[in-house]
Amino acid sequence: MSTLHQPDFTIEELETFNSDGFVRLGQVVPDGDIGDLCQRIDDIMLGKIAYEKMLMQLCPSAGKPALAVQSKQFKEPSLKYRKIQDLEQDPLFRSYIQNPLFCDITRKIIGDRIAVFRSMFFNKPAEQGITIDWHQDGAGGWGITIPPKITIWTALDRTRIENGCLQIIPGTHKDIIPQQGDLLSPEEIQRYAPESKRIYLEMEPGEVVLLHNWTLHKSETNHTDAPRRAFSVCYIDSATKRRSDGLGFPQVFPAYASVEQG
């Protein structure tokens, strides 16, 4: 096991976040805790643990288009899910989301009262997955009242170029690039994400990267015989509301409160 990050987010790390739009934080919890999260997400995918309102989507590459739609419904027992959201409902994932280091990071960048816009499992099943093209998370506004700033992305498995590791372009977090939505056009990709500027974030299981939401990122498909699983959490100011209905988001700091409670 590598040395774990201390619960404090340092001034140097904050400066790196501000200048580069990302910080590699290393490992935050012991290997065993990551193993427990992997087991838990597999149990959720297989339906051994069930939640009523979790957004789920089978990977389009699994070849079952009817189940590859995002909806708050279990699809079928399968390890070929692409996305499972609303994981703050699960006590094990919630405890990880509420890690003291993440509390310190969000306090220093956003403030004391923090919610999650989404807490999301991202999977590229073995020999499968889809390409997620260059984008800025929330550049198109996401229909919320305060622009999101922070995503904390944890590799649950070893990530390498061949299994679709995260790719980023440092320093692209200062402005919104796409004319519309989150995705870049082919011309914008040529201009802002040339190969020479790309960093391939190859990571070990349990390794964490802090991303500014607008840092350009993408990932390719998985060409190995093992899944590439990751957990991505977007932390927001808990005063943030959805423009469509004025509802808030599940609060995680200083204490958990679901939308219903809160």
Ligand SMILES: O=C(O)CCC(=O)C(=O)O
């Ligand atoms: O996990 C991935 O491959 C992509 C993650 C991503 O796009 C995100 O966290 O917004």
